[in-house]
Amino acid sequence: MEIRNKEYTLKNCKFVVNYDEVLENVNIVIQEDGYIKTIGRESEGDEIDCSNYVAIPGLVNAHTHTPMISLRGYYDDAELNEWLQKMWEYEKTFTLDAMNISSELAIIEMLSKGTTAFIDMYFNPDGVKSLAEKYGIRAYAGYTFLDDLFEPYEIDKKQRLLKQSELFRPVVNVHSVYSASLRTLELAKQLAEEMNTWIHIHVSETRKEIYEIKKKYGKFPVELLNELNMAQNSQMVHLGWVASWELNYVRHATHCPTSNMKLATAGFFPFKELLTKGVNVTIGTDGPASNNSLDMFREMKNAVLLQRHSYWDVEIKAHHVFKASTEEGYKLIGIKGGRIEEGYVADIVLLEKDNLYPLKKDRILSNIAYNAVGEHVRKVIVNGKLVYDEEKHKELFRKRRKELLELLDNIIP
Amino acid sequence: MEIRNKEYTLKNCKFVVNYDEVLENVNIVIQEDGYIKTIGRESEGDEIDCSNYVAIPGLVNAHTHTPMISLRGYYDDAELNEWLQKMWEYEKTFTLDAMNISSELAIIEMLSKGTTAFIDMYFNPDGVKSLAEKYGIRAYAGYTFLDDLFEPYEIDKKQRLLKQSELFRPVVNVHSVYSASLRTLELAKQLAEEMNTWIHIHVSETRKEIYEIKKKYGKFPVELLNELNMAQNSQMVHLGWVASWELNYVRHATHCPTSNMKLATAGFFPFKELLTKGVNVTIGTDGPASNNSLDMFREMKNAVLLQRHSYWDVEIKAHHVFKASTEEGYKLIGIKGGRIEEGYVADIVLLEKDNLYPLKKDRILSNIAYNAVGEHVRKVIVNGKLVYDEEKHKELFRKRRKELLELLDNIIP
Numbered sequence: 001m002e003i004r005n006k007e008y009t010l011k012n013c014k015f016v017v018n019y020d021e022v023l024e025n026v027n028i029v030i031q032e033d034g035y036i037k038t039i040g041r042e043s044e045g046d047e048i049d050c051s052n053y054v055a056i057p058g059l060v061n062a063h064t065h066t067p068m069i070s071l072r073g074y075y076d077d078a079e080l081n082e083w084l085q086k087m088w089e090y091e092k093t094f095t096l097d098a099m100n101i102s103s104e105l106a107i108i109e110m111l112s113k114g115t116t117a118f119i120d121m122y123f124n125p126d127g128v129k130s131l132a133e134k135y136g137i138r139a140y141a142g143y144t145f146l147d148d149l150f151e152p153y154e155i156d157k158k159q160r161l162l163k164q165s166e167l168f169r170p171v172v173n174v175h176s177v178y179s180a181s182l183r184t185l186e187l188a189k190q191l192a193e194e195m196n197t198w199i200h201i202h203v204s205e206t207r208k209e210i211y212e213i214k215k216k217y218g219k220f221p222v223e224l225l226n227e228l229n230m231a232q233n234s235q236m237v238h239l240g241w242v243a244s245w246e247l248n249y250v251r252h253a254t255h256c257p258t259s260n261m262k263l264a265t266a267g268f269f270p271f272k273e274l275l276t277k278g279v280n281v282t283i284g285t286d287g288p289a290s291n292n293s294l295d296m297f298r299e300m301k302n303a304v305l306l307q308r309h310s311y312w313d314v315e316i317k318a319h320h321v322f323k324a325s326t327e328e329g330y331k332l333i334g335i336k337g338g339r340i341e342e343g344y345v346a347d348i349v350l351l352e353k354d355n356l357y358p359l360k361k362d363r364i365l366s367n368i369a370y371n372a373v374g375e376h377v378r379k380v381i382v383n384g385k386l387v388y389d390e391e392k393h394k395e396l397f398r399k400r401r402k403e404l405l406e407l408l409d410n411i412i413p
Numbered sequence: 414m415e416i417r418n419k420e421y422t423l424k425n426c427k428f429v430v431n432y433d434e435v436l437e438n439v440n441i442v443i444q445e446d447g448y449i450k451t452i453g454r455e456s457e458g459d460e461i462d463c464s465n466y467v468a469i470p471g472l473v474n475a476h477t478h479t480p481m482i483s484l485r486g487y488y489d490d491a492e493l494n495e496w497l498q499k500m501w502e503y504e505k506t507f508t509l510d511a512m513n514i515s516s517e518l519a520i521i522e523m524l525s526k527g528t529t530a531f532i533d534m535y536f537n538p539d540g541v542k543s544l545a546e547k548y549g550i551r552a553y554a555g556y557t558f559l560d561d562l563f564e565p566y567e568i569d570k571k572q573r574l575l576k577q578s579e580l581f582r583p584v585v586n587v588h589s590v591y592s593a594s595l596r597t598l599e600l601a602k603q604l605a606e607e608m609n610t611w612i613h614i615h616v617s618e619t620r621k622e623i624y625e626i627k628k629k630y631g632k633f634p635v636e637l638l639n640e641l642n643m644a645q646n647s648q649m650v651h652l653g654w655v656a657s658w659e660l661n662y663v664r665h666a667t668h669c670p671t672s673n674m675k676l677a678t679a680g681f682f683p684f685k686e687l688l689t690k691g692v693n694v695t696i697g698t699d700g701p702a703s704n705n706s707l708d709m710f711r712e713m714k715n716a717v718l719l720q721r722h723s724y725w726d727v728e729i730k731a732h733h734v735f736k737a738s739t740e741e742g743y744k745l746i747g748i749k750g751g752r753i754e755e756g757y758v759a760d761i762v763l764l765e766k767d768n769l770y771p772l773k774k775d776r777i778l779s780n781i782a783y784n785a786v787g788e789h790v791r792k793v794i795v796n797g798k799l800v801y802d803e804e805k806h807k808e809l810f811r812k813r814r815k816e817l818l819e820l821l822d823n824i825i826p
Contacts, residue, residue, distance in 0.1 A: 069771075070771060072770075072771060072776070072779075072780065072784065073771065073773070073776030073777075073779035073780040073783070073784070074776060076730070076731065076779045076783060077727050077730045077731075078727060079726065079727055105770075258718060260722070261718035261719065261721055261722040262717065262718055262721060262783070263721070263727075264721040264722065264724070264725055264726055264727050266722060266725040288784075291783070292779070292780070292783040292784045293783070293784050295786075298711070298786075302715075302718070304675065305671060305674035305675055305715070306674070306722065308674055308675060308676070308677040309673070309674040309677065309679060309719065309722070311677070312677055312679040313492065313677050314490050314491060314492055314676075314677050317489070317490045318489065318490075354811065354814070354815075357485075357518075357814070357818055358482075358483060358485060358486065358818065358821065358825060359818075360486070363485070363486030363487060364486075366485075366486035366489045366705070367485065367486040367705070370486070370489060370675070370704070370705040370706070371485065371486070371701075371705045371706050373708075373711075373786050373788060375786060375788035375789075376788075398767065401767070401770070402767075405770055405771065405772075408771065412771060
């Protein structure tokens, strides 16, 4: 059904799932301003029958490179360093148009699979901003400091022109400590402070990085960021090779288990230790050229699997990765969301309940984390607006995807 | 469309994918006897337009426990030994009816996700046999030797009554070396020889198993099976803790990466080493209570991921896991299948090409292994028969699933 009124109700949700609580057969009333008014028996305005759906908070893909969907399946069988060289080689010829077409493909895919917000590291933040407003997804993006490819002052200059909008906010992307000079790192730090945002950076991803940074600076990567007073304001992605004594410097950590495994970076992301220290831990798919999926359900499962395999125990459970993908994701982006609760923003995903069998209250979180895939998503609400409704958008998205792929046809390898 | 004639053609398949070769825009002619007649431009009998599909060989789920779909999401956060106790506790009360209802649920799920054959370890092989014939999926099952739960001579007696049918063949299931006495193992060996089948057994899954068997018998588990002359005829499942010197005794190995990771059994499945030795290596999801998915596409990807993470290299690639799930699967079950090629049995899965973008000949195998999920399957052919056609069966399967779940409602925990 169309939502005609401003206030409306998700009626009779089979389950409403937060990481720490499951409610059964309740209504969610969504206010004009996009926030959740009540959870319970109340009903206001138009009603969407949700008796066939399980409602979960929107998923935050905390680290990706959307334009790399063009390179999905292009070069899958190399370790990180060789792979990166291959990507950079192609990226030198990647036009802004092609990047934006690719980001649109990725956004269509992510949104229809339940991602309501994503953090993007690439070179087309203006395009991403327009697309975020077009599709109604929350996007965090910026130009990326990467000395081999771009003059840092150029990045700085362009970045300063980026403006926040309803669904978009600039972040300061730094590829890594090893691909940026100290001067570049200093520039990024200043920029993040002045733009009142955070630094989004790959850190301690490989043994090689640890070795090289230690050799060059006498310090490990996180130690270096701390020394430069950048650690507190950094979202550190990967951290497979972070040292135990560096954990005190980490405020925001993002785990990309699939990409780490696929690129054979090995290491241990210290999920449990970081939680114990109260660190904000989130999950990302990484780019579609290294994962190659953008499905946050698959990523949640893989995060549990990798932890259990690495630590030989079952300390990390479904609720941890569900929290990391919802509440902790929203904490990172600074929005009161990631929970379906009064006063939280209405970023909500509706899953078809029939796929989550045996459908039981005490199994629902497990069945979402360990068996669901993005294909089970039927509706997505961001900021109170129904931005994806399978019935309405599936065919539209399919058509648009076809057009976009045709545009890319002659320009991707 | 309906297939009215006996010979028919999958017309204009966008791609036909074997592990070592991809063909574009070709027809597959399927003979009356269920075998592939030609691949190319020929066309015979009715035609199914496959221009929107990518054809792959059917997937073999080489190890599962179908009835455990009832326990999906029931107890997800324990290591193997605690988990097994919990499962066994429930299984003591699991009625044959409930097992068969559960197997039917699992078969509906597997078939619609592209699995054309599976090897089942449980206690309801007669039910599985009927279901295999009902749904048109290939099934390999038997009673399971497990001394704590069943008197081995009873198992032996019941097993001897199992008869092969068109799509069903008995296998001799032994839970493990640690849950069977030497007398039971001897019984299983005899039985497999007399029934002209193989032994399907969990081996070297945990450190604990290695330790206990070494302590009890002075040998490692695979060494023990070799000493008992059982190794050659055994399909050894898990092998995360197999020792290097035991590899010479392995003929058939099955990897279940997701279950191993989820149950935190750690270890290293020596995929590459086994291939080097010419061992028949296959892949299984394990049961839906430990995985919790039955999706062989997800399992292929996880097999690559775990190998790369464990060995810190990218030696295992998409084509290895694709071969393990197709050609090697058919080799294990003794059928000339697992390839889309003249003279091979027509067990074929058609995937919607629109989900496999960017759709390119040299990326298609990657895009299947690293990004496809069972939800992309549109049609499944087994033995030349169209046994799953989304258009026709999706709604039928949904209804049947609902009925089955209602039957289980009061009997599962």
